[in-house]
Amino acid sequence: MVTDKPGYEHLIQFLTEHLALFETASSADGKTIGELLEESIAEQIITLCTQHTSLEMNHRSMIIREVDGIMYDFQEVLSSVLEKNATTQQAELINEISLLIKNLFDTAIADLLD
Numbered sequence: 685m686v687t688d689k690p691g692y693e694h695l696i697q698f699l700t701e702h703l704a705l706f707e708t709a710s711s712a713d714g715k716t717i718g719e720l721l722e723e724s725i726a727e728q729i730i731t732l733c734t735q736h737t738s739l740e741m742n743h744r745s746m747i748i749r750e751v752d753g754i755m756y757d758f759q760e761v762l763s764s765v766l767e768k769n770a771t772t773q774q775a776e777l778i779n780e781i782s783l784l785i786k787n788l789f790d791t792a793i794a795d796l797l798d
Contacts, residue, residue, distance in 0.1 A: 710769040710771065714775075718759070718766035721778050729785075754785060
């Protein structure tokens, strides 16, 4: 649905280009990078499914499978920092990436429902 599209490859490249941001010291408090990643992507997928009420159950299942794969990929890329508390800049980047993931799915759903 999205992980086999060029947009997803660009998203992974975008994350890799910003890996230096994750080399900075972690915040003293707050959520970990792993927690923020999971929560932010989950929020966007919930919003996605809420906005696209015409999605059938098999489409929603397909989305969940894709999100599992995306989470796996992102956890692999960020494995060394997942347990560190996120800085404000890291949280902003994670939020931006989550929005981009939602946009990929919005585009895929539009193509699917046409």
